[in-house]
Amino acid sequence: MTFSTNHIHNFSHVQNPSFLQACMRQASDHTPVWLMRQAGRYLPEYRDTRAKAGSFMGLATNTDYATEVTLQPLARYKLDAAILFSDILTIPDAMGLGLSFALGEGPKFAHNVRDEAAVAKLAVPDMDKLRYVFDAVSSIRKALTQADGRGSVPLIGFSGSPWTLACYMVEGAGSDDYRHVKTLMYSRPDLMHRMLAINADSVALYLNTQIEAGAQAVMIFDSWGGVLADGAFQEFSLAYTKRVLAQLKRSHDGVVIPRIVFTKGGALWLDEMGGLDCDVLGLDWTANLAKARALVGGNAGTVGKALQGNIDPNVLFATPAVIQTEVTKVLNSFGQPHTDKTTTGATHIFNLGHGISQFTPPENVAILVDAVHAHSKAQRLAQK
Amino acid sequence: MTFSTNHIHNFSHVQNPSFLQACMRQASDHTPVWLMRQAGRYLPEYRDTRAKAGSFMGLATNTDYATEVTLQPLARYKLDAAILFSDILTIPDAMGLGLSFALGEGPKFAHNVRDEAAVAKLAVPDMDKLRYVFDAVSSIRKALTQADGRGSVPLIGFSGSPWTLACYMVEGAGSDDYRHVKTLMYSRPDLMHRMLAINADSVALYLNTQIEAGAQAVMIFDSWGGVLADGAFQEFSLAYTKRVLAQLKRSHDGVVIPRIVFTKGGALWLDEMGGLDCDVLGLDWTANLAKARALVGGNAGTVGKALQGNIDPNVLFATPAVIQTEVTKVLNSFGQPHTDKTTTGATHIFNLGHGISQFTPPENVAILVDAVHAHSKAQRLAQK
Numbered sequence: 001m002t003f004s005t006n007h008i009h010n011f012s013h014v015q016n017p018s019f020l021q022a023c024m025r026q027a028s029d030h031t032p033v034w035l036m037r038q039a040g041r042y043l044p045e046y047r048d049t050r051a052k053a054g055s056f057m058g059l060a061t062n063t064d065y066a067t068e069v070t071l072q073p074l075a076r077y078k079l080d081a082a083i084l085f086s087d088i089l090t091i092p093d094a095m096g097l098g099l100s101f102a103l104g105e106g107p108k109f110a111h112n113v114r115d116e117a118a119v120a121k122l123a124v125p126d127m128d129k130l131r132y133v134f135d136a137v138s139s140i141r142k143a144l145t146q147a148d149g150r151g152s153v154p155l156i157g158f159s160g161s162p163w164t165l166a167c168y169m170v171e172g173a174g175s176d177d178y179r180h181v182k183t184l185m186y187s188r189p190d191l192m193h194r195m196l197a198i199n200a201d202s203v204a205l206y207l208n209t210q211i212e213a214g215a216q217a218v219m220i221f222d223s224w225g226g227v228l229a230d231g232a233f234q235e236f237s238l239a240y241t242k243r244v245l246a247q248l249k250r251s252h253d254g255v256v257i258p259r260i261v262f263t264k265g266g267a268l269w270l271d272e273m274g275g276l277d278c279d280v281l282g283l284d285w286t287a288n289l290a291k292a293r294a295l296v297g298g299n300a301g302t303v304g305k306a307l308q309g310n311i312d313p314n315v316l317f318a319t320p321a322v323i324q325t326e327v328t329k330v331l332n333s334f335g336q337p338h339t340d341k342t343t344t345g346a347t348h349i350f351n352l353g354h355g356i357s358q359f360t361p362p363e364n365v366a367i368l369v370d371a372v373h374a375h376s377k378a379q380r381l382a383q384k
Numbered sequence: 385m386t387f388s389t390n391h392i393h394n395f396s397h398v399q400n401p402s403f404l405q406a407c408m409r410q411a412s413d414h415t416p417v418w419l420m421r422q423a424g425r426y427l428p429e430y431r432d433t434r435a436k437a438g439s440f441m442g443l444a445t446n447t448d449y450a451t452e453v454t455l456q457p458l459a460r461y462k463l464d465a466a467i468l469f470s471d472i473l474t475i476p477d478a479m480g481l482g483l484s485f486a487l488g489e490g491p492k493f494a495h496n497v498r499d500e501a502a503v504a505k506l507a508v509p510d511m512d513k514l515r516y517v518f519d520a521v522s523s524i525r526k527a528l529t530q531a532d533g534r535g536s537v538p539l540i541g542f543s544g545s546p547w548t549l550a551c552y553m554v555e556g557a558g559s560d561d562y563r564h565v566k567t568l569m570y571s572r573p574d575l576m577h578r579m580l581a582i583n584a585d586s587v588a589l590y591l592n593t594q595i596e597a598g599a600q601a602v603m604i605f606d607s608w609g610g611v612l613a614d615g616a617f618q619e620f621s622l623a624y625t626k627r628v629l630a631q632l633k634r635s636h637d638g639v640v641i642p643r644i645v646f647t648k649g650g651a652l653w654l655d656e657m658g659g660l661d662c663d664v665l666g667l668d669w670t671a672n673l674a675k676a677r678a679l680v681g682g683n684a685g686t687v688g689k690a691l692q693g694n695i696d697p698n699v700l701f702a703t704p705a706v707i708q709t710e711v712t713k714v715l716n717s718f719g720q721p722h723t724d725k726t727t728t729g730a731t732h733i734f735n736l737g738h739g740i741s742q743f744t745p746p747e748n749v750a751i752l753v754d755a756v757h758a759h760s761k762a763q764r765l766a767q768k
Contacts, residue, residue, distance in 0.1 A: 179698055179701065183698060186696075186702035186710070187706060230670055231713065265649070268671070286614055314566035315566075317567040333615075
């Protein structure tokens with residue numbers, strides 16, 4: 001199924017369609033907001049569930065727990081979308097690399113991939129090994145369904161990007177210099193390309209299976225694209241994001257599935273990312289939304305990308321008044337949102353520029369979410 | 385003393401003037417190259433000297449040792465500039481915050497600055513407390529002087545930027561989220577501005593005293609400017625870099641002193657940095673040199689900035705052939721260098737996009753330096 005630039009989708013199967021509308025550059029009655037890592041350690045109820053689950057992977061692989069924690073932030077805040085509770089690194093785990101998380105630490109793999117023999121062993125994993133993810137997606141969708149049969153808010157599925165998966169697969173963990181993955185990339189680009197092709201095909205199959213299970217939008221997290229040199233980014237990250245996008249389902253059950261790409265540190269390459277076959281581009285806080293909108297946002301009736309982002313998560317450590325001021329700054333930086341319901345135009349999905357900090361005071365998140373709704377409604381009223 | 389855009393400086397007091405020529409957008413017979421952190425842990429002779437000194441600060445505060453390690457990379461490689469061996473954090477140490485380095489770890493302060501009382505105690509430090517730095521500068525200049533009385537290569541002095549100093553002063557150490565410094569910045573911008581003004585005045589006095597002691601160029605390392613949100617970067621980093629530049633000596637003993645500004649992650653703001661009152665802008669590997677040159681490099685006879693950078697230090701982990709290819713890519717990305725000796729034009733100083741890794745094989749540095757010289761001479765010959 002293909003959709004023209006100006007196709008106006010009917011999202012009445014969702015009670016609050018603002019997120020899906022904004023993804024497809026359609027007018028919505030307020031600027032939708034959700035937060036990367038909105039289900040997570042900053043919430044005491046999350047920490048309680050995680051303690052019951054025993055470990056992060058114990059939490060992610062249990063359908064009931066994964067459903068429970070996905071819904072926790074929605075119970076507290078007027079968020080406009082839910083995002084599957086999972087990790088960006090489930091694919092390499094399913095490839096047999098052995099993912100684990102020590103309490104308070106980042107991801108760690110039991111095996112890493114640094115030579116030809118290790119690359120030769122890689123293959124697109126059997127999706128049965130990721131069944132826990134698809135089961136969670138179905139369970140969350142069911143839980144989001146209201147008495148009237150409509151979903152309350154849409155559910156976003158996601159994966160790490162091929163390059164970001166490769167970073168962890170080669171380093172075996174997080175890194176502050178990406179020495180091993182870049183050594184492999186510069187020394188043996190052939191091996192790196194082989195790994196990235198397998199990763200891309202895996203990510204595409206994984207996201208398509210999430211879509212079949214009920215994900216209503218999908219997001220590719222290129223968390224480490226921004227560590228690459230100009231030239232290397234295009235060759236080793238962007239090209240494989242394209243390879244994923246080329247394989248993604250555009251719709252499911254007759255409903256469009258918006259595709260979001262977020263490269264942390266990618267604002268420098270926004271002009272090139274504007275050419276991606278996706279609907280939404282995520283931006284971190286270094287980007288200027290007015291400039292980004294001018295570059296790729298598009299005008300009414302023309303092609304363009306919806307923009308998602310980009311407040312600094314550290315704003316959430318400030319006072320309520322400062323949070324409100326900074327939210328207003330970000331919304332005003334994007335400028336007047338598109339409001340004509342008969343055509344598409346430049347739209348904004350409010351989010352953080354990166355995942356929420358585990359140290360965030362939960363009450364400050366309510367201030368932020370409410371400020372986005374209040375000010376973005378005021379923007380629309382001012383326009384009338 | 386002021387200099388017109390087209391003033392051609394005579395640098396015959398230096399045997400190899402290529403670095404100073406390129407800084408001032410003058411033609412040189414090859415593209416000069418030096419490496420951030422070129423004196424450092426990747427060199428076995430450095431590790432020997434550090435072992436003798438007992439600690440990093442023991443090394444930095446001893447004139448003989450500081451001179452010795454500054455010269456070590458020059459003995460091995462055909463580098464076109466020397467850079468003072470020191471740390472970017474000497475100023476907060478002189479303010480009384482107590483800088484130390486545990487072996488294999490980053491900088492740590494005994495005291496941090498997180499509230500009004502701590503900020504109230506800050507003042508521009510007595511330069512006497514930094515005498516070891518100025519003594520090292522004089523000693524290195526003397527050591528660089530040849531039998532004919534000329535310097536072999538010029539000596540660069542440096543400091544952390546006001547914002548980068550503030551990051552460490554508030555965090556008390558390195559950070560992966562800059563939560564404390566950003567909390568202070570968002571919650572109490574008045575305190576942050578007070579601290580940054582003191583830092584800027586300290587940096588200016590410190591660099592001017594290095595110039596009086598013999599530094600022939602000065603560089604401001606804004607290592608953490610790139611972690612700021614758009615808007616915050618301009619207000620809390622760039623504005624205070626400007627405050628430093630406004631106070632810097634433009635010349636010493638009748639010789640121009642080039643001023644270099646490097647913001648890691650700053651390529652997004654290059655258009656704004658093009659307006660700084662400095663001679664050279666440093667770039668990390670995410671920047672595209674051709675685009676940067678078009679934006680701020682200037683044409684022959686017009687104003688502009690020399691550009692410094694920007695190869696990924698991880699290239700040094702690849703094979704000699706790959707290192708040569710990547711060096712060529714970076715030089716070609718900048719394009720044909722300015723060669724007319726009668727006027728100024730777009731020039732390039734080859735460097736890494738960030739400090740050299742401690743794990744770098746020393747023999748690979750020779751490959752890189754020689755490749756820069758060979759290919760940049762070939763570029764100039766091709767132009768004739």
